[in-house]
Amino acid sequence: MRCDGLVAVVTGGGSGxxxxxxxxxxDAGARVGVLDLDVAALSGDPRVHAVAADVADRSSVSAAVASVAEAFGGVDILVNNAAVSAVGTVEEDDDEQWSRVLDVNVSGVARTSAVVLPYLRRSSSAAIVNISSIAATTGLPKRALYSASKGAVHALTLAMAADLVTEGVRVNCVAPGTVDTPWVARLLAGAADPTAEKRHLAARQPTGRLVTAEEVAAAVVYLASPATGSVTGTSLAVDGGMSGLRLPAPAGGGSGA
Structure with missing residues (x-):
């Protein structure tokens, strides 16, 4: 899946x-504009143009995208990855938390897409890839707010794909399972037994391990590549089989229901 000569913008590209x-x-031959709150560690590669930006601030995003387009001559691909997490039930997350998470995770996708679309319309290889989550379609405990935000990203992906298909802009999303990222590491560090908690997270996926960030990235490049020009309005699960497989319970482990 090559992206030679194309320019990709990745939000939240500083980590994970x-x-x-x-x-x-x-690696696929593209140049990359990175938008993140902290881009200090991303300098030095002429193929990367990193700009500090907050997806919750339209003027910040507009200035950053314009900077990337000026540096590289346009934008062909947008990856809406920037997001914040939340742990809790509907009783445990307050109104301020709901507003913040939905603003970043949902409105941030719409806001950044709206800013980038004028550039994408000039490209013959325009693509948007949103990062959703398996939480969009699978009920997980203590993820009410996060699941709601990613469910909205899934629905927004389909709506955007319908709106933009006749303009030559493809829109898809990737739905990862639990990914081995710095955020998950911080979550585990706060657990009473981090080792046991990591085993629990890994066991939720039929492969028996966490998804790697590189596996998710490979799916993103696949969906963004011109080689998949007929793929739009699709959600690609990268979840170790979590969303679709129901394996037999271990011997003596009950029904597994």
């Missing part, structure tokens, strides 16, 4: 899945 996407696009 976003940073893996940056590296994957570089």
């Amino acid at each position: 899945i976003g940073n893996a996407c940056v590296r994957a696009f570089l």
Whole structure:
């Protein structure tokens, strides 16, 4: 899946899945504009143009995208990866938390897409890839707010794909399972037994391990590549089989229901 000569913009590209996407696009021959709150560690590669930006601030995003387009001559691909997480039930997350997470995770996708679309319309290889989550379609405990935000990203992806298909802009999303990222590491560090908690997270996926950021990035590049020009309005699960497989319970482990 090559992206030679194309320019990709990745939000939240400073770490985790976003940073893996940056590296994957570089390997595929693209130049990459990175938008993140902290881009200090991303300088030095002439193929990367990193700009500090907050997806919750339209003027910040507009200035950053314009900077990337000026540096590289346009934008062909947008990866809406920037997001914040939330842990809790509907009773445990307050109104301020709901507003913040939805603003970043949902409105941030719409806001950044709206800013980038004028550039994408000038490209013959225009693509948007949103990062959703398996939480969009699978009920997970204590993820009410996060799941709601990613469910909205899934629905927004389909709506955007319908709106833009006649303009030659493809829109898809990737739905990862639990990914081995710095955020998950911080979550585990706060657990009473981090080792046991990591085993629990890994066991939720039929493969028995966490998804890697590189695996998610490979799916993003696949969906963004011109080689998949007929793929739009699709959600690609990268979840170790979590969304579709129901394996037999271990011997003596009950029904597994």
